[in-house]
Each structure stands twice: as structure tokens, then as C-alpha cells.
Amino acid sequence: MSAESVRPPDAFDRFGEELADRINPIVVKEVRQGLRTRVFWIFFSLMLVACLFISLFAFAASTGLADRTGQATFIAYFVCLGFVQFFVIPYVAYRSMAREAEDETWVLLTLTGIGPRRILAGKLGSSVLQGVLYSSAATPFLLFSYFLNGIDLPTIIVGVLVAMAYQVFLVSVSVSLATLAESRLVRSLLHFVLLGVLLQGLGFGITGAVLIGEFSQRLTSGSEFWLTSLVVLFGMVTTGLLLFEAAAARLSLPTEDYARGPRLVYGLQYLGALLFFVWGWKVSGSVDVLTAGSVVLSAWAALVGLFVASDRDGMARLHWVSGRRWSLLKPGGLRGYLLVVVLLLVATGSLAGLAMNEGSLAMGKMLVLLAAPGFALVMLSLPIVVTRWIPHPPWQTPAMIRIVFLGLLVLMTGVPPLIGEIVSEADDLFLNALNPIVGLVNIGRQGQAGLSFVLLAWGVGAGLAAAALISLRARDTQWLA
Amino acid sequence: MSSLLEVKGLSRYYGHLKAVDDINFSLAAGTILGFIGPNGAGKSTTMRIIATLDIPTSGEVLLDGKSLVERPDQARPMLGYMPDRYGTYDDMTVFEFLDFFARAYRLRGQERKNRVDSVMDFTGLLPLKDKLTSELSKGMKQRVALGRTLLHDPRLLILDEPADGLDPRARIELRELLRALAAQGKAVLISSHILTELSEICDTCAIIEQGHLLATGTVQEVLARTSNAAAFSEVELTLFAGPGVSLDEVGKRAERLLLEQALVSNVAVMNHTVRFRFELGPGQTPGPSWVEEASVRVLRALVAAEIPVATFRAREHDLEDAFMSVTKGRVA
Numbered sequence: 066m067s068a069e070s071v072r073p074p075d076a077f078d079r080f081g082e083e084l085a086d087r088i089n090p091i092v093v094k095e096v097r098q099g100l101r102t103r104v105f106w107i108f109f110s111l112m113l114v115a116c117l118f119i120s121l122f123a124f125a126a127s128t129g130l131a132d133r134t135g136q137a138t139f140i141a142y143f144v145c146l147g148f149v150q151f152f153v154i155p156y157v158a159y160r161s162m163a164r165e166a167e168d169e170t171w172v173l174l175t176l177t178g179i180g181p182r183r184i185l186a187g188k189l190g191s192s193v194l195q196g197v198l199y200s201s202a203a204t205p206f207l208l209f210s211y212f213l214n215g216i217d218l219p220t221i222i223v224g225v226l227v228a229m230a231y232q233v234f235l236v237s238v239s240v241s242l243a244t245l246a247e248s249r250l251v252r253s254l255l256h257f258v259l260l261g262v263l264l265q266g267l268g269f270g271i272t273g274a275v276l277i278g279e280f281s282q283r284l285t286s287g288s289e290f291w292l293t294s295l296v297v298l299f300g301m302v303t304t305g306l307l308l309f310e311a312a313a314a315r316l317s318l319p320t321e322d323y324a325r326g327p328r329l330v331y332g333l334q335y336l337g338a339l340l341f342f343v344w345g346w347k348v349s350g351s352v353d354v355l356t357a358g359s360v361v362l363s364a365w366a367a368l369v370g371l372f373v374a375s376d377r378d379g380m381a382r383l384h385w386v387s388g389r390r391w392s393l394l395k396p397g398g399l400r401g402y403l404l405v406v407v408l409l410l411v412a413t414g415s416l417a418g419l420a421m422n423e424g425s426l427a428m429g430k431m432l433v434l435l436a437a438p439g440f441a442l443v444m445l446s447l448p449i450v451v452t453r454w455i456p457h458p459p460w461q462t463p464a465m466i467r468i469v470f471l472g473l474l475v476l477m478t479g480v481p482p483l484i485g486e487i488v489s490e491a492d493d494l495f496l497n498a499l500n501p502i503v504g505l506v507n508i509g510r511q512g513q514a515g516l517s518f519v520l521l522a523w524g525v526g527a528g529l530a531a532a533a534l535i536s537l538r539a540r541d542t543q544w545l546a
Numbered sequence: 547m548s549s550l551l552e553v554k555g556l557s558r559y560y561g562h563l564k565a566v567d568d569i570n571f572s573l574a575a576g577t578i579l580g581f582i583g584p585n586g587a588g589k590s591t592t593m594r595i596i597a598t599l600d601i602p603t604s605g606e607v608l609l610d611g612k613s614l615v616e617r618p619d620q621a622r623p624m625l626g627y628m629p630d631r632y633g634t635y636d637d638m639t640v641f642e643f644l645d646f647f648a649r650a651y652r653l654r655g656q657e658r659k660n661r662v663d664s665v666m667d668f669t670g671l672l673p674l675k676d677k678l679t680s681e682l683s684k685g686m687k688q689r690v691a692l693g694r695t696l697l698h699d700p701r702l703l704i705l706d707e708p709a710d711g712l713d714p715r716a717r718i719e720l721r722e723l724l725r726a727l728a729a730q731g732k733a734v735l736i737s738s739h740i741l742t743e744l745s746e747i748c749d750t751c752a753i754i755e756q757g758h759l760l761a762t763g764t765v766q767e768v769l770a771r772t773s774n775a776a777a778f779s780e781v782e783l784t785l786f787a788g789p790g791v792s793l794d795e796v797g798k799r800a801e802r803l804l805l806e807q808a809l810v811s812n813v814a815v816m817n818h819t820v821r822f823r824f825e826l827g828p829g830q831t832p833g834p835s836w837v838e839e840a841s842v843r844v845l846r847a848l849v850a851a852e853i854p855v856a857t858f859r860a861r862e863h864d865l866e867d868a869f870m871s872v873t874k875g876r877v878a
Contacts, residue, residue, distance in 0.1 A: 082655060090649035097646075098637050170633045172599060173694070177650035178622055319601050320618040458561050 090179070091187020092194065095161065099195060108153050112199060115145045116206040127213050135215035136278050142210060143224065143274040146203045150196050150232040151270040152263050155239040158192045159259055162243035163252065171316055181316035182326070185240055185309055192236040196229055216278055224277050228270065230298070234305040235266045241308035244315040292348055296341055303334035311372070324396035328404055331373055335408045338362060339415060346419070352426040355416045359434040360505070362412045363441035367501075370405030370445055374398060374533075375466035398449070399537040405445060406530060413438040433509045436519040440501040442526030446533040447473055453536035461540075478502050494518070499525060550575045550733045551596065551702055556605035558591050558757075565591045567757040568605070573733045573750070575701065578724060580748035580765075581737040582869055588757040589737045590630070590706055596735065597627035597704050609702060626695030630707040632687045633694075636680035640671050643679055644693055651698040665693045669723065685716025692723065703727065705736045709743055721747050741866045755873045768868050779837045779860055783848075785818045786856040793818055800853050807847060809840050818856075 085093060099105055123138040165171040165184070174184055207221050242259050246252040310326035317323035342358030375398060393404040413435070420426045420434055448470040452460045459465060481500050485493035494511075497503040498518055508515035549572035558566040566588040573579045583589045594600045596607055598618035607614050614621030635643060644665060648658045666672045669689040674682065679690055688708060695703060705724075709717050724747055728734055738744050744751065745765055752762040761768050785800060787793040797815040804813045804822055813822040824840045841860055848855050 086649070086654045086658075090646055093649065094635075094638070094642075094646045097642055098635065101637055168633060169629060169631055170635070172629070173627075173633045173647075174650060176597065176599070176622055176627055177647060177698075178619070178652070179650045318599055318618075320598050 089183055089187040089190055091174075091184055092190045095187060095191030096194060098161075099157070099191060102157075104153070104157060105195070108149050109199065109202065112145050112149055113202060116142055116203060119145070120206055120209055123210070123213055135210045135213035137215070138213055139207060139210040139216045139221065139224070140271075140275055140278050142203060142206050143228070143278075144271055146199060146207075147228065147267060147270045147274065149199050150228055151235055151267045154192050154195050154199075154232060155235040155263055155266070156259070157195075158188055158236045159239035159243045162188055162240045163246050166244060166246055166316075167252075172318075175316070175318055181313040181321075182309075184316065185313055188240050189233060189236055189309070193229070193233060196232050200225055200229065220277060224274055227273070227277070230301065231266075231270055231273070234301045235263065237305040237308045237312075238262060238266070241312040244312045292341075292345060296345075299337060299341060303330065303337060306330045307334060307369070322396065324401070325394045328373060328394045328401065331369065332404065332408060335362065335365065335412065338365070339412050342416070343419065352420055352423050353430060355420045355423075355426070356430045356434045359413060359416045360437045362416075363409065363437035366405055366409045366412075366438070367441040367444040370409070370441075371448065371467060371470050372463075374402035374405050374445060374449065375463040397541055399534070399541045402445075402449065402533060402537055406442070409438050409441055427512075429509045429512045429515065432512075432515045432519050433505055436505055436508050436515070436522050439519065439522030439526045440499075440505060442530050443499060443522065444470070444474065444477075444501055446526065446529035449533040450529055450536065453533075453540070474501075498522075548575075549573060550610055551735070552606075552608040553592070553596070554606045554608070556592065556595065556607060557603050558588075558595060558600065559603045564757050566595070566602070569754070569757075569759045571752050571759065571762050573702075573735060575733050576728055576731045577749040578728050578734040578736060578747055580744035580751040581735060581754065582741060582744060582751055583737075583754035584873060587754045589754055591757075592754070593627075593704050593706050593735065593737065596702075597625060598622055599627070623698060624700055625702045625704060626698070626700035627704045628691050628695045628706065628708060630710060632691045634679040634687055634690055637678065639676050639678055640666070640682070640690055641675040643690060644671075644697065647694045648697050653697070661697055661699075665696050668696070668726075669693045670719075683716070685712050685719065688712060688716065688720065689723075692720075696727075701732060703732055703734045703736075705734065707737055709738050717743060741869055742864065745864055745866075753869055753873065760873065761868070769864070779824045780821065781824065781841070781844075781858070781860045782819065782821050783858045784856045785820065786854045787818065788854065791854075796853060799851065800848070803847060803851050803853065804844065807844050810844065824860075 119138060119141045123134050123141075127134045162185075165174070171181075171184060175181060204225070207225065210216055211218055211221055239259060239262075242255055242262070246255050307327065307330045310330045314323040314327050339358065339362060342354055342362070345358075346352065346354040393400045393407065416434060417431075420431060426434070448466050451473070452466045452469050478500055481493070481496040482491040482503055485491045485496045489496075492503050492507060494507055497507055498521055504518065504522070508518050511518070551573040553569055553571050556566055556569040557564070569588075569592060571579070581589050581593070591600065595602050596614070598614055598621055601615060605615075609621045609624055612620060614625075635646075638646065641662065644662045645658070648662050653661055663672075666675055669692055671686070671689055671693060674686060679687060682690065692705075692708070695705075708724075709720055712720065721743065724734055724736070728749075736744070736748070748765055750762070750764050751768055753760045753768070783800075785793065785796050787796050797818075797820065800820050801813050801815050804810050804820070809824050809826065811823050811825045813820065824837055826836070837860060841858070845855070845858060848858075
């Protein structure tokens with residue numbers, strides 16, 4: 066044995082060991098596995114070769130200092146990097162997570178005490194590491210585009226950082242989708258959905274890069290730019306977090322509290338979005354922003370809130386003992402439903418209060434602001450009431466509630482205009498009274514006369530909400546007995 | 547011996563389906579309990595609840611006196627669970643796989659290295675440490691999976707069908723490993739369809755069907771209980787034909803005589819071997835030693851008829867017979 070092979074570990078070795086000990090073990094595993102795959106080396110080589118060719122071409126095409134070849138070259142490099150960051154890495158993350166679910170290795174991981182959040186964080190972390198590897202290889206080329214003129218250094222740095230954030234978001238989407246893949250049929254279906262989502266994501270990413278390259282210097286001057294940027298960032302971060310928490314909840318064992326994380330993020334996102342709308346109103350000075358806020362938040366309450374309101378029942382008993390009695394973060398459909406309704410009412414109250422205080426909002430828009438939450442209440446409560454009303458157990462599942470929601474949405478938005486087209490007009494006031502899209506547009510058009518339709522939406526919404534609460538309460542009581 | 551694991555009134559319902567219904571048993575440290583039952587009997591559900599992967603509808607599971615239903619997080623470090631799937635990563639070496647799980651169990655630095663080495667040594671995986679798990683045989687993969695469950699030195703091992711798909715050599719080796727683990731003081735809960743394996747390895751057993759526990763106790767207790775309760779017993783005797791005596795002739799005489807005896811059925815003669823059954827008729831209840839009494843009666847008749855019997859052997863009642871006598875082949 067050589068003297069070198071038996072040398073005691075030096076400070077650097079010990080630091081490396083300690084670092085590896087502290088890092089999330091999933092990151093260590095994923096990196097070990099990732100570097101062994103052909104996918105990584107093939108795409109890494111392809112990206113480098115493509116960037117090299119682009120550089121040679123750009124260098125040959127560049128005619129001097131006045132030339133703006135840099136901008137086009139930056140976008141070309143970004144397409145290469147974007148394909149890997151926005152398509153390959155999220156797809157690999159999906160496969161990795163789906164395999165954990167298929168082989169049930171995530172159950173074994175959970176038993177080690179590592180927890181679903183750390184498993185997912187490990188997947189995200191290793192994706193970030195891969196992204197950093199790809200980005201660091203592409204960075205010299207991106208800098209080369211700076212020397213070709215037409216693009217400044219801050220734009221390149223912002224582009225790389227936004228790309229990284231966008232990659233994390235897409236990985237969150239992929240990993241979250243992977244946790245849904247329970248049966249072979251669903252897996253095949255999800256595979257196509259994922260490919261579609263990632264291709265679209267890739268399109269958005271590259272379009273974003275083009276916009277950053279094209280308009281960055283002109284846009285950065287106004288406060289609207291920063292508000293828009295922050296809104297996009299807020300939406301991306303909180304939706305990514307929501308997907309992350311939803312995936313963690315899906316991976317949680319029945320012995321764990323799966324409800325707290327998603328509900329907390331949902332609540333924070335909802336209240337954060339409310340604040341952004343208020344800020345948008347202050348910055349723009351337009352009261353219409355408050356109406357837009359009410360419509361967006363109501364739609365969000367119905368679409369995303371339904372997932373919270375149709376929470377699994379029957380797994381929660383363990384967690385009823387701990388925590389505050391009336392905490393809306395506890396598992397179970399009743400608490401989830403109440404949380405969504407409370408947030409909806411808080412948002413409606415705040416926006417309506419501000420609009421009334423301002424006094425300059427047109428009557429039609431004011432009524433839209435007030436009616437939108439009523440429609441949201443109808444859309445949120447009706448699927449729960451319908452499914453609970455049918456006594457067969459398969460109808461009581463969260464998946465069925467969501468399917469019924471989609472069915473009702475199609476029926477309520479599509480059928481009244483069709484009947485209206487035959488008997489009178491497509492946007493008939495009475496036929497579309499509970500149509501969440503045409504009905505809302507009608508209320509906006511009518512002005513003062515739309516008040517009765519607002520009251521109708523709220524009346525029906527309140528009635529359905531009461532029925533939903535009674536059935537959810539009965540379900541909780543039945544389980545706790 | 548005090549119990550490490552106590553299962554009390556355990557039930558798990560899925561809607562109206564009673565997967566597990568009011569199960570009670572216990573397991574002491576250093577012993578192996580065989581969990582026997584047909585497919586869909588509720589074995590895996592029970593094991594998943596004990597492994598803290600599911601929660602019961604009612605009942606209690608105590609591990610070292612503490613409820614693992616109430617505090618699964620406190621129980622997990624004390625138990626090792628091996629499901630019926632290996633759960634290995636094909637693109638990792640044996641060492642990398644065990645090292646990864648050791649990290650997941652929060653073993654740090656030298657402690658982790660020592661633990662991984664000791665587990666590889668115990669399971670005989672040291673020579674294969676740099677091999678990809680995808681290149682291993684089923685038996686070796688099973689060892690890797692067993693090694694994973696041992697990394698955090700659990701006191702209770704829950705092994706769901708560990709011998710499934712293994713060749714005879716791998717089964718024998720697995721049996722030796724489990725015996726060694728029990729000798730180290732670990733309690734082992736094991737389910738298997740291969741009942742002869744279980745009878746050789748287990749100290750106690752529990753037979754489950756349709757979510758109900760039908761018999762439980764030490765293997766000897768269950769065998770004694772079920773052999774006395776069994777309605778039939780198989781017997782084999784060999785005939786000896788001396789010089790000048792036709793074996794065919796002796797066989798025919800033996801067959802005729804046996805068919806005349808009470809409780810004897812299914813007589814089959816093959817060369818010098820005669821097989822038959824003592825079987826109780828419908829409505830007859832087995833007495834405490836009815837097989838022995840019937841054996842004595844038949845032997846006397848054979849001797850009296852001067853039929854040359856070389857050996858007479860009632861086949862020993864085993865776990866398979868016990869299983870067949872208490873279960874009815876139903877699933878929940």
C-alpha cells in the first residue's frame with residue numbers, strides 16, 4: 066500500500082465529510098445517481114457543442130463594436146440552456162419521483178424519519194445543483210454574448226437567476242405531478258400531461274428570455290415594472306410552494322399531519338395576493354384593480370380552495386387530539402372548507418371596504434366585486450353538497466368532488482347560453498343568473514339593476530354553504546364517533 | 547418473558563370492509579413470530595399498522611409499553627420494516643445504497659461507516675459492496691433489503707414475505723440470518739406462505755383469516771391444539787415380503803384388511819408401501835388421542851392377520867396441517 070493511500074484525513078477532507086453529513090441525504094443520493102446516468106452526460110455534451118457552434122457562428126457574423134449580435138446570441142444560448150433547465154431537468158425530476166412512488170421506496174424513506182418535505186426538498190435541491198452545473202458550463206458563453214454588444218451584464222445575470230427560479234418552479238410542478246401517479250393508467254396520462262406542461266413551460270421560459278433581452282433596459286425605469294416583476298415572482302414562488310406542500314401532503318403517511326402545510330401556504334398566498342391587489346390599486350390609482358382582485362381571488366378560492374375543502378376525511382383523528390380545538394389547519398373537509406370561506410369573506414370585505422371608501426367605482430363594477438365571491442361560494446359548495454347527497458362511498462372521495470366540480474362548471478357555464486341561444490339570447494339574464502362567467506358579465510353591464518342578481522348569487526351561495534357545512538360536520542362527527 | 551410488542555383489539559376497516567378485526571397477540575424480545583394467512587387475510591394490513599404506515603380504526607399497539615399509534619415518530623427508531631418488495635435503487639451500489647439509508651437514519655461520520663460495515667459483514671455483502679444492486683440475485687437483493695432494515699439497530703423487525711421468490715439455498719441462508727438476529731435479542735415478526743419454512747424458524751405463530759385471528763401461541767401449542775382437533779391423519783406403512791411370499795399378495799391382503807377397519811379410508815398400495823388415512827366421519831368429534839387409539843387398533847389387526855409390517859408411521863402434524871385445519875380459504 067502506498068504512503069499516500071494511508072494518509073490521515075486532513076482538515077479539507079474532514080470539512081468535506083462534515084458537509085456531506087449535514088447535506089440532505091436525498092441530494093447526495095440524487096447527485097450520485099444523476100451523474101451516473103447517460104441523460105446527464107448526453108445533454109451536457111450536446112449543450113456545450115451547441116453553444117460552441119453558436120459562438121463560432123456569432124463571432125463570424127459579428128461586424129464590429131456597433132453591431133448588436135450579442136442580444137441574438139444571448140437568446141440563442143438561452144434556448145440551449147433553457148431546453149435543459151426547463152425541460153430535461155424537470156422531466157428527470159418527475160421520473161425520479163415517480164420511481165420512488167412506483168417502487169414504494171418513499172415509504173421506506175419516510176420510515177427513516179426523513180419526512181416527505183425533506184424528500185421533496187432533496188429532489189428540488191439536486192435539481193438546483195444540476196441546474197447550477199449546466200448554468201456554470203453555459204456562463205462563459207453567456208458572457209461572450211456581452212462582449213458581442215447588444216446586451217448588458219445585469220440583464221445576463223438577471224436572466225440566469227430568473228431561469229434558475231423558473232426551473233425550481235417547473236421542478237415543483239413535475240414532482241407534484243409525479244405524486245399523483247398511483248396507477249399505471251394515471252401514470253401514462255400524467256406522462257402526456259407533463260410533456261405538454263413542460264413544452265409550454267419551455268415556450269414561456271424562452272419567450273421570457275426574449276422579453277428580458279429585448280426590453281429590460283426600457284422596463285426597469287417604472288414602478289409598474291417592479292410591481293409586475295414582484296407579482297410574477299410572488300405567484301411563481303407561492304404556487305411552487307403550494308405544489309410542494311401538496312406533494313408533501315400526498316406523500317405523507319396517514320399517521321402524519323398532512324393538512325397543515327398546504328393550508329398555511331394557501332392562506333399566506335391568498336392574503337399575499339390580496340395585499341398585491343391593494344398595492345396595485347395604490348400604484349395605478351385605478352379602482353378597477355379592486356374589482357379585478359375580487360374576481361381573481363374568488364376564482365382562486367373556487368379552483369384551488371376546492372382542493373382544501375375536499376380534504377380527505379377519516380385520517381385525521383390522530384391530529385384532533387393535538388392542536389387547538391378550532392384551528393382551521395387541522396385535517397378534515399370541514400376545517401378546510403371553513404378556511405376557504407373565511408379567506409374569501411376577508412378578501413371580499415377588505416376589497417369592498419376600500420372600494421366604498423374610495424367612492425369612485427362605477428356601480429356595475431362594484432356589483433361585480435360583490436357578486437364574484439357569491440358565485441365562488443356556489444361553485445365551492447355545490448360539488449360538496451351533490452357528492453355528499455349521494456350515499457355511495459365512491460362519490461364521497463376527494464377525487465370525485467373535484468370531478469363533479471369540473472362537470473358542474475362545464476354545465477353551468479356552457480348549457481344556459483346554449484338554451485338561451487335557442488329560446489331568446491345566449492346571454493339571457495335569467496338563464497345565466499347562476500352562470501359564473503356570463504352571469505358576472507351581465508351584472509357588470511346592468512348597473513343598478515344587477516343588484517337583485519348579486520343578492521340571488523349570495524342567497525344561493527349562502528344556502529349551499531349551509532348545506533355543505535351541515536354535511537361536512539356530519540361526516541366529521543361520524544368519523545370521530 | 548415480558549412482551550416487546552403487544553397488539554390489543556386491533557381493527558382496521560375500509561368503509562364496510564373489515565380488513566382486520568379485533569386482533570390480539572404479543573411478541574417477546576429474542577423470539578420469532580410467524581404470521582400465517584391466505585392472501586387478503588389481513589397480514590400486510592396488520593404489519594403496516596405495526597410499522598406505523600397506517601392507523602387502526604380501533605385498538606392499540608404497544609412497542610416496549612408505548613403506544614405506536616399515538617406516537618409513531620417515537621416508535622420508528624425501534625422498528626425495521628421490510629415490505630414484500632425489495633425497494634432497492636438499481637443504479638446504486640450495495641455500499642451506496644446502505645450508506646444512503648444510514649445517512650437518512652441520521653448516522654454520522656465514523657458511526658455511519660462502522661454501522662454500514664457491520665451490517666454488510668453480518669449479511670455477507672462485503673464482497674459485493676461495489677456491485678450495482680441491479681446485478682445482484684434475488685437472494686442477495688433480499689440481503690441488501692434486510693441490511694437496510696438493520697442499519698439503525700431496531701429492536702423489532704417486521705418482515706413481509708421475505709422468503710418469497712427465493713431459491714432453497716437463499717431461503718436457508720435467510721433462515722440462519724433471522725435465527726442469528728433473534729439470538730441477538732431482536733423480536734421478529736415474519737409473514738410467509740411457505741409454512742414449512744416458518745415451522746422451522748418460528749417460536750410462536752399466529753394464524754389469521756378474513757381479518758380474524760384463528761390461532762395463536764407457540765408453534766408446539768398451535769400444533770398440539772390443531773392436531774387433536776384435526777379430523778384426519780395420514781399413515782404410511784411398509785410391508786416386508788420374506789422368501790417365497792409374493793409382495794403383491796401381501797399388499798392385497800393388507801388392503802382388504804385395512805378397508806374393513808373403522809375410520810380407515812383412502813388406502814393406496816404401491817410396491818411395498820401402503821398409504822391410508824384415519825378419517826372421522828361426519829358428525830364425529832375428535833377425542834384427545836383418537837389417532838393413537840385408531841393406530842393401536844389397526845396394528846393389532848395387522849399382526850393378528852400375520853401381515854408382515856416392517857414400519858408403521860403416522861405422519862407428524864405440521865404447521866401446514868394446522869393452517870389447513872383452522873382456515874377455510876376465505877378472504878376478507
